[in-house]
Amino acid sequence: MDPAAAVDPAAAVDPAGAADAGDAVRIDALEFTWRAGLAPCLAIPALRIGAGERVFIQGMSGSGKSTLLNLVAGVAVPTRGSLRLFGHELGALGGAARDRLRGDHIGYIFQQFNLIPYLSAIDNVLLPVHFSARRRARARQQGASPRDAAIALLARLDIDAASGARRAAQLSIGQQQRVAAARALIGAPEIVIADEPTSALDSERQQAFLDLLMACCAAAGSALLFVSHDQRLAAGFDRQVRMEELNRAPRGPA
Amino acid sequence: MKPFVFVLAARSAWNRRLTLGVTMAAVALSVLLLVGIERLREGARHGFAETVSGTDLIVGSRTSPVQLLLYAVFHVGAPTNNMGWAAFQAVAADPAVAWAVPVALGDSHRGFPVVGTSPGYFEHFRHGDGRALALAAGRRFDGLFEVVLGAEAAQRLGYAVGRRITLSHGTGEALLPEHADKPFVVTGILARTGTPVDRALHVSLESLEAIHLEWRGGAPVPGLVIPAEFVRKFDLSPKSVTAVLAGLHERTAVFAAQRRINAHAGEPLQAILPGVALDELWQVLGTAERVLVAVSALTAAIAIAGLVAVILAGLGERRRELAVLRATGARPRDIFALLTLEGLFVTVAGSAAGLALLLACALLFGDLLLARYGVALAAQSFAPSELARVGAIIAAGLVASMVPGLRAYRLAVADGLTPGS
Ligand SMILES: Nc1ncnc2c1ncn2[C@@H]1O[C@H](COP(=O)(O)OP(=O)(O)O)[C@@H](O)[C@H]1O
Numbered sequence: 121m122d123p124a125a126a127v128d129p130a131a132a133v134d135p136a137g138a139a140d141a142g143d144a145v146r147i148d149a150l151e152f153t154w155r156a157g158l159a160p161c162l163a164i165p166a167l168r169i170g171a172g173e174r175v176f177i178q179g180m181s182g183s184g185k186s187t188l189l190n191l192v193a194g195v196a197v198p199t200r201g202s203l204r205l206f207g208h209e210l211g212a213l214g215g216a217a218r219d220r221l222r223g224d225h226i227g228y229i230f231q232q233f234n235l236i237p238y239l240s241a242i243d244n245v246l247l248p249v250h251f252s253a254r255r256r257a258r259a260r261q262q263g264a265s266p267r268d269a270a271i272a273l274l275a276r277l278d279i280d281a282a283s284g285a286r287r288a289a290q291l292s293i294g295q296q297q298r299v300a301a302a303r304a305l306i307g308a309p310e311i312v313i314a315d316e317p318t319s320a321l322d323s324e325r326q327q328a329f330l331d332l333l334m335a336c337c338a339a340a341g342s343a344l345l346f347v348s349h350d351q352r353l354a355a356g357f358d359r360q361v362r363m364e365e366l367n368r369a370p371r372g373p374a
Numbered sequence: 375m376k377p378f379v380f381v382l383a384a385r386s387a388w389n390r391r392l393t394l395g396v397t398m399a400a401v402a403l404s405v406l407l408l409v410g411i412e413r414l415r416e417g418a419r420h421g422f423a424e425t426v427s428g429t430d431l432i433v434g435s436r437t438s439p440v441q442l443l444l445y446a447v448f449h450v451g452a453p454t455n456n457m458g459w460a461a462f463q464a465v466a467a468d469p470a471v472a473w474a475v476p477v478a479l480g481d482s483h484r485g486f487p488v489v490g491t492s493p494g495y496f497e498h499f500r501h502g503d504g505r506a507l508a509l510a511a512g513r514r515f516d517g518l519f520e521v522v523l524g525a526e527a528a529q530r531l532g533y534a535v536g537r538r539i540t541l542s543h544g545t546g547e548a549l550l551p552e553h554a555d556k557p558f559v560v561t562g563i564l565a566r567t568g569t570p571v572d573r574a575l576h577v578s579l580e581s582l583e584a585i586h587l588e589w590r591g592g593a594p595v596p597g598l599v600i601p602a603e604f605v606r607k608f609d610l611s612p613k614s615v616t617a618v619l620a621g622l623h624e625r626t627a628v629f630a631a632q633r634r635i636n637a638h639a640g641e642p643l644q645a646i647l648p649g650v651a652l653d654e655l656w657q658v659l660g661t662a663e664r665v666l667v668a669v670s671a672l673t674a675a676i677a678i679a680g681l682v683a684v685i686l687a688g689l690g691e692r693r694r695e696l697a698v699l700r701a702t703g704a705r706p707r708d709i710f711a712l713l714t715l716e717g718l719f720v721t722v723a724g725s726a727a728g729l730a731l732l733l734a735c736a737l738l739f740g741d742l743l744l745a746r747y748g749v750a751l752a753a754q755s756f757a758p759s760e761l762a763r764v765g766a767i768i769a770a771g772l773v774a775s776m777v778p779g780l781r782a783y784r785l786a787v788a789d790g791l792t793p794g795s
């Protein structure tokens with residue numbers, strides 16, 4: 121049997137059903153090492169992110185921001201300690217179940233090169249819908265069909281239908297980042313993770329993008345986990361976390 | 375694996391159609407080779423079998439059965455010994471023998487073999503599923519110095535009925551002594567058969583006697599000249615023949631007849647069953663066939679290795695793509711399937727293209743091959759043995775494509791969402 125089936129998505133998002141009621145992410149005494157034998161890259165005593173909360177995580181390059189996001193997304197597992205996603209201890213789940221949790225509940229925006237170059241913008245937005253039945257079902261609530269939902273999301277993010285039909289590689293960087301945001305938001309996942317999504321944009325457009333992203337997350341009811349080295353973007357978030365304070369791992373010369 | 379990965383792999387492969395197209399062409403050519411060789415082999419066996427389909431026994435002087443078959447029917451190689459006319463008559467008189475046709479070889483015309491025979495040849499020779507020889511133009515030879523051309527010989531030499539030609543003594547392409555003083559006239563041209571008959575020039579045994587009157591032991595007797603108009607004053611009855619083609623009343627009597635002829639009291643004779651001799655021939659050729667198949671299998675292996683190399687080479691720049699797929703919920707096994715399927719698609723498309731190419735070749739060159747070599751490259755549907763070869767190539771392509779698939783799997787697991795760190 122598919123171990124992912126053991127994860128009941130309905131129970132997973134039901135605030136009353138989980139012990140950690142209301143927490144989307146809950147980290148306790150977490151340690152993470154990329155490769156056995158190396159010094160730990162992350163050591164986080166505690167971190168909680170509530171449902172629908174907007175958290176800004178600030179940290180210098182190399183401070184472990186992306187590593188933390190990999191852990192929350194279930195691509196890497198804690199070496200020690202606990203990381204719970206909607207009450208599910210990720211370290212106790214198999215790879216398939218973690219992949220399923222990610223596909224069902226997390227939208228992810230990279231710094232750049234977000235899109236599959238040979239797919240149209242719309243087909244890029246639809247990717248999570250193909251890998252997650254839950255996102256597919258929820259996308260149908262956003263529009264008549266997942267495709268309609270994708271077109272509506274793109275329109276909300278200022279991508280018209282003509283651009284949406286174009287191949288990803290033909291779009292500008294700014295358009296690509298907005299398509300990536302639409303993909304993260306389709307099917308209204310509980311968490312949207314953004315790993316420095318504005319650093320490839322010029323400064324005038326950074327705030328505009330961030331405003332759009334926040335508005336869309338609010339509309340979808342998604343928590344936003346936004347990572348950046350740029351302190352200026354922190355305004356408008358519910359909470360700000362500094363990697364330097366969060367991560368107790370001694371930072372060597374790498 | 376999600377069905378969507380199938381779509382994704384197809385679109386990814388299509389996106390890289392230029393690079394993959396080259397390797398696909400290589401796969402197509404190797405399929406063409408591998409299946410084409412099989413089809414030609416089958417065609418050759420079929421064609422050769424049809425050539426001797428109407429003949430129950432071939433009789434000649436003692437030599438290897440394959441050799442006797444090759445020169446008596448296919449006019450390849452040279453007989454070491456002829457058999458006397460009396461022996462021919464003895465074979466013809468055997469109670470089991472329904473018909474016997476003599477074949478006398480040794481002369482040629484511009485590389486095409488001359489066959490001395492009796493009018494019975496046109497009655498009894500059968501090819502294909504029992505078809506008799508038919509004239510496309512003119513009539514059979516009747517008197518002296520008349521020749522009936524096979525279709526291929528007539529076409530290649532550009533001869534029509536009425537043309538006068540001279541025969542050469544001996545066979546081969548070398549400069550041969552000519553029977554220039556006794557020219558022949560073309561009286562008929564046979565319809566195409568797809569057998570060695572098409573390449574032969576047919577004359578009567580008496581004509582052969584006539585042009586060799588002043589020859590002894592393969593060379594002209596010095597000073598002896600007998601003009602054509604005087605040859606009728608000499609005894610032109612045949613003295614020897616090279617081989618005899620015979621048909622029986624009852625095929626079941628073939629072994630008894632063979633034993634009787636082999637025990638012939640006059641001179642040492644040998645009777646062979648053409649089918650048995652053909653089997654022996656294929657056994658001899660089997661080694662060469664296997665080498666040919668091995669070489670074409672090797673080209674298939676090279677094509678597939680090229681495919682793997684191309685996909686592996688593209689993997690480095692696709693790590694971002696794999697991370698994006700992982701972020702949207704793809705599992706490592708989806709990544710494995712994506713890359714493996716891409717290779718499989720190329721193999722399948724290449725195989726299909728190779729088979730299409732083979733059909734096109736069969737349609738374009740099938741007639742030519744059949745006419746010139748008697749080998750049928752039929753544009754038929756695919757035989758199980760052919761499909762088995764295609765299946766083997768596709769299976770090999772699938773297994774080989776798992777190499778980039780596994781590599782991508784490992785990369786996807788190691789990279790997570792931060793490739794290149
Ligand atoms: N996939 C990976 N494999 C091994 N080491 C990694 C990987 N990703 C990041 N690292 C290492 O972890 C450390 C933190 O990197 P990262 O989390 O990317 O920092 P940030 O995102 O804050 O710049 C770095 O030393 C980096 O080399």
Ligand SMILES: [Mg+2]
Binds near residue numbers: 185186187315
């Ligand atoms: Mg980073």
